[in-house]
Amino acid sequence: MKVKPTKLTLKNRLLLAAVLSIVYTNVIAFIIYGTVVYHPQHMLFDYVYSLVFFLALHQTYYWLQNQLETRLKAVTQVQRYTLGLLIFMSASMLLFTVIALVPFTLLLQPLGEIEFGMEVRLNYTINLLFSSVYYLCFTAFHILRNYHRAMINAEMLQKEIAQAQYEGLKNQINPHFLFNSLNVLSTLVHIDADLSEKFIDQLAKAYRYVLEQHDHELVVLKTEIDFINAYIFLLKIRFEDKLQVSMDIPAEKLNHYLPPLTLQLLIENAVKHNVLSRESPLVVNISVTEDDYLVVQNNLQIRTQEFASTGVGLKNITNRYEYITQRKVFFHILGKSYISKVPLLP
Incomplete structure (x- = not known):
C-alpha cells in the first residue's frame, strides 16, 4: 500500500508545530539544565527556532514522501521506509544546523549553564531521536489512515459489485418466466x-406481479403467495391432476x-x-418451520x-440470499423427497 499522506x-x-515546539524545548531544557525554566532570552530563542524547525520539518516530510513514492517505485515498502527514515533524520540535522545552531552562534553567546560543545551534542542527539519518532509516528498514522480508506473503498466497491450482480440476477427472472409461460400458452x-383465455388472464396477473x-x-410472503396461486393455476391448466400443490x-x-x-x-x-x-403425480408441499x-x-x-x-434457478436463489442475509439456504435429498429450505426474514 502506498503512503499518500493528506496535507x-x-x-x-x-x-501541531506549536505543540511540538513546546514539548521539544522543555524536554531538551530538562535534559540539559535539569529544569524547564532557564535564561529568558535563551528560552525565547529556543521556542521560536523550534516552531520554525517543526514547520520546516513537516514540509520536508511530505516532500520526501512524494519523492520516494515517485522515484522509488521498484523497491519494497520496507526499503522505502528505511531509506526515508535515514534521509529524514539527515534532513532534520541539516534543518537544526541552519535554523537553530547557526543563528544561535551568531546572535547569542553561550550563557554558561553548560559547556557549549556538550549542549550542541545533546541537541543533535535529542534532535535525531525526535525526528525518528516523528517520521515513524506520521508514517504509521498515514499507513493506518490509508488502510482504513482502502477498506472503506473496497467495501463500497464490493457493495456496488454485489448490487450489480443482484440486479443481474433479478433481470434473469423476467425473461425466463415469460418464456416458460409463453411456451405453455402456445x-x-x-x-x-x-x-x-383463462390462462392469459392469470398470466397477466402473474406477470404484473413480476x-x-x-x-x-424483498416482498411480503402473503404477496408472494397471492402470485403463486396464480402461477399454480397456470401450471394446473397445463398439467391438470399430474401436479398437486x-x-x-x-x-x-x-x-x-x-x-x-x-x-x-x-x-x-x-x-x-x-x-x-396421472399415475404418479408430482406432489409439492409448502410449509413454514418454527x-x-x-x-x-x-x-x-x-x-x-x-x-x-x-442449476441456474437454485444458484439465483442462493446468490440473492447471500446478498441480503447471512442465513443459509438448503437444498438436499431426504429419502425419496427433495427438500428446499429458504429463510423468511422478519
Whole structure:
C-alpha cells in the first residue's frame, strides 16, 4: 500500500508545530539544565527556532514522501521506509544546523549553564531521536489512515459489485418466466380456446406481479403467495391432476419477507426436473418451520434429461440470499423427497 499522506491545513500545521515546539524545548531544557525554566532570552530563542524547525520539518516530510513514492517505485515498502527514515533524520540535522545552531552562534553567546560543545551534542542527539519518532509516528498514522480508506473503498466497491450482480440476477427472472409461460400458452391455444383465455388472464396477473416486484429486494410472503396461486393455476391448466400443490403456512408467518419469485423458482425447479403423470403425480408441499424457514418439498421422480441441469434457478436463489442475509439456504435429498429450505426474514 502506498503512503499518500493528506496535507494538514495551515492552521493545523501551526497548531501541531506549536505543540511540538513546546514539548521539544522543555524536554531538551530538562535534559540539559535539569529544569524547564532557564535564561529568558535563551528560552525565547529556543521556542521560536523550534516552531520554525517543526514547520520546516513537516514540509520536508511530505516532500520526501512524494519523492520516494515517485522515484522509488521498484523497491519494497520496507526499503522505502528505511531509506526515508535515514534521509529524514539527515534532513532534520541539516534543518537544526541552519535554523537553530547557526543563528544561535551568531546572535547569542553561550550563557554558561553548560559547556557549549556538550549542549550542541545533546541537541543533535535529542534532535535525531525526535525526528525518528516523528517520521515513524506520521508514517504509521498515514499507513493506518490509508488502510482504513482502502477498506472503506473496497467495501463500497464490493457493495456496488454485489448490487450489480443482484440486479443481474433479478433481470434473469423476467425473461425466463415469460418464456416458460409463453411456451405453455402456445400449447394451449391449439387445445382449448376458453382455457387459453383463462390462462392469459392469470398470466397477466402473474406477470404484473413480476413487473411490480422487479425493483424490490424483498416482498411480503402473503404477496408472494397471492402470485403463486396464480402461477399454480397456470401450471394446473397445463398439467391438470399430474401436479398437486398444498400449502400449510400459519397466518402469523405471512408478514415475513423473502426475495420476490423465490417460491415460484422452487416450484418451477420441481416441475422441471421431475416426471409428472396421472399415475404418479408430482406432489409439492409448502410449509413454514418454527425457526422461520420456508420449506418446499416434493417427491422425487427425476426426469431423464437430454442435457445436464445448469442449476441456474437454485444458484439465483442462493446468490440473492447471500446478498441480503447471512442465513443459509438448503437444498438436499431426504429419502425419496427433495427438500428446499429458504429463510423468511422478519
